[in-house]
Amino acid sequence: MVEQVSVFLENTSGRLAELTRVLGNAGINMHALMVADTSEFGVVRIICDSPSKAKAVLDEAGFGASIANVLAVEVPDRPGGLADLLETLGDEGMNVEYAYCFVRPQGSSAVDVFRVDDERASSVLQAAGFRVLGASELYSS
Amino acid sequence: MYQPEFEAMPRAQLEELQLRRLKDLLVRVNDAVPTYREKFAAAGFDPGSLTSLDDLSRVPFTVKDDLRAAYPYGMFAAPLRDIVRVHSSSGTTGQVTVVGYTRGDIDRWSDLMARTFACAGVTADDTVQVTYGYGLFTGGLGAHYGSERLGALTVPVSGGNTKRQVQILKDFGVTVLACTPSYALLIAETAREMGVDPRALPVRVGVFGAEPWSEQMRRQIEDELGLTAIDIYGLSEVMGPGVASECVHQCGLHVFEDHFLVEIVDTETLEPLPDGEVGEVVFTTLTKEGIPVIRYRTRDISRIIPEPCACGRTFRRIERVTGRSDDMLIIRGVNVYPSQIEQVLMGVPMVAPHYQVVLTKKGSMDHVEVHVEVAPDFNFDEIREIEALQRKVKAEIESALAVSIAVKLVEPKSIARSEGKAKRVVDLRTEGGA
Known part of the structure; x- marks a missing residue:
């Protein structure tokens, strides 16, 4: 499992810019950012170096940040790679609450981030041959 | 008890004292204040004809507009050379009103506030931080004089600069905090931000008033600050703070009946209840003496609790005021007190009891949007969870208020904190013509 920083945001202009500026000023590098939004609010999900430092600087700046544990899985960058993975979870009756993916510049594989409310997800994926990433493989500290 | 000879006076003796004072008062204002003379004459009431306290129901009421019309000094019953101080209402709901105090009034008010502090369990051994605003508002100076009269060490900080408030609470060994209840919560929140555990502060008693608050909010303040929270009551038109106060039993507010006659009247017929x-x-x-008021309608809603109290005071109690009818909103014909919303929010996890009610018109209909802050430790990151929370807040508020509303969840600490009375309602219904 890896740590993701989640921030509840009101849907107002400039708020996301403020958030990313706070992280930038603190020297925090983001690897992935995903915004889930409704007409009234949004949730920003961030994979970055030093998640706990990111939470601290965001809290300090008046944002309500929290840390969520998510699964980060390496997926072969080829057609059907993600489908294989989702079918593995689906076969076990596990529901994916949300997912997003990013490609690391140094590799030929994509990283998929999942929120699955089932503790067995990690071992099920590993048993099926997927590489589940730990914090040290994804971000520094 | 600060003045047991009055506070525990047998009822029959108290009522004799009240009648004697009332007779004198009515003659006095009839002579000195044209507004009362005209009201009495118009109602055919002879101020010398009063023979019992029940006769009070024949006396005309006084309302806020009478005081506004008399701005600034028109209803003073003493010559200006005998007035030593004035205070004034905030004027947020219209023309401000001005009240004047003679030296004797200040002396009696000091006693009444000393009683209030004593009622809350405060003694001369305590250190009292007065965080009510000093100035035209009655809260600061009223509490200050009472605390000094009781002999407590009095720290006159006034309002504002919350970090400094926390620092002084901590450094000066303050044992009693006097402020508005919403400000007490801000102090606790600010202390935590400063890395100070609010429960570790030496404060043991809170003397809170000047805005309506709920029992749930009391429990939250007591829990967050580790103190006993006492509700006090007053309004500038009647005296300022020091009209009524809870005792340590926290079961309604004793009205200081040797100085104030209290009645509860029907809001429609105005008949005594x-x-x-x-x-x-x-x-x-x-x-x-400065500006007596006769049957002043406070717009506050409450009831009298006549049963004796365990503290031994014979003064009857009024139930905690949950709303001022000035604060009451009429939404699509339903009477709504914003404090009801606070009570609901106290019971819902993951939201903070900080809210603002925004009223607009959608066509001819009132539209109510309640902005509710998510709690600082909010950790939902799934849209589904957040929407479920929003629906839960909406359903619970609707069930409490019996009107339909919209709920908007907003970021932590995004609703402006007030350092005095909290601004809970933004009414935009009249803007743009209605």
Whole structure:
């Protein structure tokens, strides 16, 4: 499992810019950012170096940040790679609450981030041959 | 008890004292204040004809507009050379009103506030931080004089600069905090941000008033700050703070009946109601010289609790005022008190009891949007969870208020914190023509 920083945001202009500026000023590098939004609010999900430092600087700046544990899985960058993975979870009756993916510049594989409310997800994926990433493989500290 | 000879006076003796003071008062204002003379004459009331306290129901009421019309000094009953101080209402709901105090009034008010502090369990051994605003508002100086009269060490900080408030609470060994209840929560929140555990502060008693608050909010303040929270009551037109106060039993507010006659009247017919029934609170000041008020309609809603209290005071109690009818909103014909919303929010996890009600018109219909802050430790990151929370807040508020509303969840600490009275309602219904 890896740590993701989640921030509840009101849907107002400039708020996301403020958030990313706070992280930038603190020297925090983001690897992935995903915004889930409704007409009234949004949730920003961030994979970055030093998640706990990111939470601290965001809290300090008046944002309500929290840390969520998510699964980060390496997926072969080829057609059907993600489908294989989702079918593995689906076969076990596990529901994916949300997912997003990013490609690391140094590799030929994509990283998929999942929120699955089932503790067995990690071992099920590993048993099926997927590489589940730990914090040290994804971000520094 | 600070003045047991009055506070525990047998009822029969108290009522004799009240009648004597009331007779004197009515003659006095009839002579000195044209507004009362005209009101009495118009109602055919002869101020010398009063023979019992029940006759009070024949006396005309006084309302806020009478005081506004008399701005600034028109209803003073003493010559200006005998007035030593004035205070004034905030004027947020219209023309400000001005109240004047003679030296004797200040002396009696100091006693009444000393009683209030004593009622809350405060003694001369305590250190009292007065965080009510000093100035035209009655809160600061009223509490200050009472705390000094009681002999407590008095720290006159006034409002504002919350970090400094926390620092002084901590450094000065403050044992009693006097402020508005919403400000007490801000102090706790600010202390935590400063890395100070609010429960570790030496404060053991809170003397809170000047805005309506709920029992749930009391429990939250007591829990967050580790103190006993006492509700006090007053309004500038009647005296300022020091009209009524809870004792340590926290079961309603003793009205200082040797100085203030209290009645509860029906909000529609204005007929006096028997003890125990809910209606508008009406006060007559028995001893004030500067600006006495006769049957002043407070717009506050409460009831009288006539049963004796374990503290031994014989003064009857009024139930905690949950709303001022000035604060009451009429939404699509339903009476709504914003404090009801606070009570609901106290019971819902993951939201903070900080809210603002925004009223607009959608066509001819009132539209109510309640902005509710998510709690600082909010950790939902799934849209589904957040929407479920929003629906839960909406359903619970609707069930409490019996009107339909919209709920908007907003970021932590995004609703402006007030350092005095919290601004809970933004009414935009009249803007743009209605």
